[in-house]
Amino acid sequence: MGRDTSITSQTMGRIKRRDAMPKLLLRRSLHKLCIRYGVDSINVYGRPDMSIMKYKLAIFVGGDFWHGNKVRRLSKPEDLFLTNSPFWPRKIPGSIQRDHQANQRLIDDGWTVIRIWAST
Template sequence: MVDHISPERRSWLMSRVKGKNTTPEIRVRQLAHAMGLRFRLHRKDLPGRPDLVFPKYRLALFVHGCFWHRHPNCPKASSPKTRSQFWQSKFEKNVERDQRNIENLRALGWDAQVIWECETKDPAELSRRLESLFERKQ
């Protein structure tokens, strides 16, 4: 399959993909706040700069995009047809970095969890997921 967009245009489009304050991240933040949970955002002093940090519970949450972070068995984690070697290498590095950050956080005594982009679509399910994370901490 041929890309119908020029390489320059594709590069520009990909450069616009946000790393912080994404829609899935904001969904998690709004729900956590509504649940009465207080958190810090993107703490630079922690490995991987977790998206949400709950210091009281020593919990670090990453809200990962399914495409970029390769959510297993998720349809959103499809691979581009063009430049497949480039993308495969990029995705592997992302997954390795994610795992390393989680291991480093756990070594520092933090519980590190991932919420996937597709898990933020259903507010009721997301609420149950957050509640289960914090029930374990009580």
């Protein structure tokens, strides 16, 4: 028995790329330390959630489900995908690959990359 698709749709619609609580908490902490940063910097490859240009530091705050962290820890990852099961096994590995590519390009360009997992 799967989840009600209308409830799943509402839940997914509330997930935000910008200004999610883990990102806001980190931004507040950086601000209190008088560290200036850019938010969703479109001029930095991979569009990090925060970037500190002075130090070439790219910070990504990602959900462990969406970026595959939780999936890697499971013995049977397919158990996570109760609805739209053909979609997710392609989506999550694509996110992992995109994250690795962004990391590598930033590192090649002299950036330091920090990835923070917002785990549930």
